[in-house]
Amino acid sequence: MRAYFCKRLLLLIPTLLGISLACFLIMQMVPGGPVEQALQKIKYQAGESEAGAGGSSQLTTELNQEELMNIKKYYGFDKPILTRYLLWLGKLLQGDLGTSYIYEKPVLELIASRIPISLTFGLISMFITYLVCIPLGVQKALKHQSPFDHLSSILVFLGYAIPGYALGVLLIVLFGGGSFWDVFPISGLVSDNFEDLTWYQQIWDYAQHLFLPILCYTIGGFATLTLLMKNSLMEELNKDYIRTALAKGLPYHQAVLRHGLRNALIPIATNIGMIIGVILSGSFLIETIFTIDGMGLLGYQSIINRDYPVALGLIIISSLLSLVGRIISDFCLALVDPRIRF
Amino acid sequence: MTESLLKVSNLAITFPHENQKITVVNGVSFALPQGEVLGLVGESGCGKSLTALSLLRLVPSPGKISNGQILWQGKELLQLPLPEIYRLRGKEISIIFQNPLTSFNPVQTVGKQLSEALELHSSYSPPEVRDLVLTQMQQVGLPQPLRQYQSYPHELSGGMRQRALIAMALIGQPQLLIADEPTTALDVTIQAQILDLLQLMQKKQRMGVLLITHNLGIVARIADQVAVMYAGKIVETAPVQELFQNPLHPYTQGLLGAIPRLDRQEILYTIPGTVPDPAHLPRGCAFAPRCPERFKVCLEQIPELSPNSPQHQVACWLKT
Numbered sequence: 001m002r003a004y005f006c007k008r009l010l011l012l013i014p015t016l017l018g019i020s021l022a023c024f025l026i027m028q029m030v031p032g033g034p035v036e037q038a039l040q041k042i043k044y045q046a047g048e049s050e051a052g053a054g055g056s057s058q059l060t061t062e063l064n065q066e067e068l069m070n071i072k073k074y075y076g077f078d079k080p081i082l083t084r085y086l087l088w089l090g091k092l093l094q095g096d097l098g099t100s101y102i103y104e105k106p107v108l109e110l111i112a113s114r115i116p117i118s119l120t121f122g123l124i125s126m127f128i129t130y131l132v133c134i135p136l137g138v139q140k141a142l143k144h145q146s147p148f149d150h151l152s153s154i155l156v157f158l159g160y161a162i163p164g165y166a167l168g169v170l171l172i173v174l175f176g177g178g179s180f181w182d183v184f185p186i187s188g189l190v191s192d193n194f195e196d197l198t199w200y201q202q203i204w205d206y207a208q209h210l211f212l213p214i215l216c217y218t219i220g221g222f223a224t225l226t227l228l229m230k231n232s233l234m235e236e237l238n239k240d241y242i243r244t245a246l247a248k249g250l251p252y253h254q255a256v257l258r259h260g261l262r263n264a265l266i267p268i269a270t271n272i273g274m275i276i277g278v279i280l281s282g283s284f285l286i287e288t289i290f291t292i293d294g295m296g297l298l299g300y301q302s303i304i305n306r307d308y309p310v311a312l313g314l315i316i317i318s319s320l321l322s323l324v325g326r327i328i329s330d331f332c333l334a335l336v337d338p339r340i341r342f
Numbered sequence: 343m344t345e346s347l348l349k350v351s352n353l354a355i356t357f358p359h360e361n362q363k364i365t366v367v368n369g370v371s372f373a374l375p376q377g378e379v380l381g382l383v384g385e386s387g388c389g390k391s392l393t394a395l396s397l398l399r400l401v402p403s404p405g406k407i408s409n410g411q412i413l414w415q416g417k418e419l420l421q422l423p424l425p426e427i428y429r430l431r432g433k434e435i436s437i438i439f440q441n442p443l444t445s446f447n448p449v450q451t452v453g454k455q456l457s458e459a460l461e462l463h464s465s466y467s468p469p470e471v472r473d474l475v476l477t478q479m480q481q482v483g484l485p486q487p488l489r490q491y492q493s494y495p496h497e498l499s500g501g502m503r504q505r506a507l508i509a510m511a512l513i514g515q516p517q518l519l520i521a522d523e524p525t526t527a528l529d530v531t532i533q534a535q536i537l538d539l540l541q542l543m544q545k546k547q548r549m550g551v552l553l554i555t556h557n558l559g560i561v562a563r564i565a566d567q568v569a570v571m572y573a574g575k576i577v578e579t580a581p582v583q584e585l586f587q588n589p590l591h592p593y594t595q596g597l598l599g600a601i602p603r604l605d606r607q608e609i610l611y612t613i614p615g616t617v618p619d620p621a622h623l624p625r626g627c628a629f630a631p632r633c634p635e636r637f638k639v640c641l642e643q644i645p646e647l648s649p650n651s652p653q654h655q656v657a658c659w660l661k662t
Contacts, residue, residue: 250428
């Protein structure tokens, strides 16, 4: 078993190399990069001064040639693409993800400053989702085809059908103190006077700020997990060992909880690793609506602005996390199912 | 005659199917005296397993026990409230299922599952339970009880799993053991061992055993009394010697004729046709369409089980 997981860990290296190379190439080939943006800026300024002073266009072009080399050098674009990749990779191995073009800060620092926010959201969402879906799925399986089953299905699918950001806008309109009720704060994570509050007021304030965004994060996630739980348990309920448990003298609901549930949780447990990647990715739309500085917003802006170091840094970190998540999943599977040994 | 441990009369089990009710078990009656082995024999789908499950009130939904009486030591099982049934299951009446692999919870150790059967019906402390379980495991011939106690079901061989399942059924010291095709999933040498074990345990604990099988060889080996089922009805019942020497129902005769024998070099007899669909049973005797000796009344009226001799009952127009 140890040998298997060592092998899996070693396989991470070529996988990550492949991911980084592909993303690096694609990203740098997309037009509108930093060099072009800088040129655009200069052209715009030159155009303005040209219109004002009526200088010769000859000068501008020459200036541009020289300037172009400088700009390219500044962003490192004077070398061929593969050389650039190797240089970037070399720095990455030393733990340096480069500097953001936009924020002019080290990428690692930028990402690190966003992680606590996204992690809070991710963990709370995951916790709520599992806390709701597992009991709900079990109840639905036990009361299959009952009014409760149908009603809860309608509710979770309604949640699944509503995009989180649309719900966000709706909730802000309803509860954000505009035309209807003033119940929840609509932006940021804490109030302006946060520092002056006592610790329990701080917690209350934080919870109030989190409530709406968390609702939007989680609303779409209930359907999948609930149905997975229900179907998985229903499948187990028909198995022979449940009948054996009943024949021993266990009441039905105890047979289900003591024997069926553990088996039904196996496919759910394997999902846990996958969630690690999701926890950190965030959602830029919801973050934009509620003005939260999370990973989703950072990633979105870095791609729009062609802020390559940030975008690549995020890709590398999230790929690493989801790959490790897969290994953790396999480990969890072996942990809950004694039949699985690697 | 000894007082019956179990007396089933006129049992009927129905399943809803396309807006009508199909009677899968129809008017089954039999009695099982204490310490005797009754073999219930029939083809797949004739209702013998359902009959067995009904004794524990475990008929799978949407099936229902629609009629009849099950008298267990004078108590009417079909009227008992559920908590009493829970107390009965695994303590007074135990069952061994056909497939020992799927009958165990795959993610729990064998020891834990065996202990649960005892814990449910006793107030022993955990160490006492463990000792009793290990003793029982040894009695059913598990070679290293301590090791098998800690094993998961998939880690045992087929024979060992069936032994463990038998240990689980016997741990509550039941007065009736239902063995539903206990050897079907096993290979022949292991089958013989398991049958010997069942017989040994039956003698030791003086249990009644209801042995459900399609294998007449097994019946000949350990049963005292035999009931032959066809299409949801018992068509013949007799002591085992009598049935094998003097089968009366053409179906029983066919079954006995279909046993391969080494001393005869002839093509094996097969009963023509197939088991009828319970949704479309013939109007008269269910076996009539396949019967080599049928005559007019067979196709029109259902024969009742009636005594041919004091111990030998048969449901056939030929014999009445």
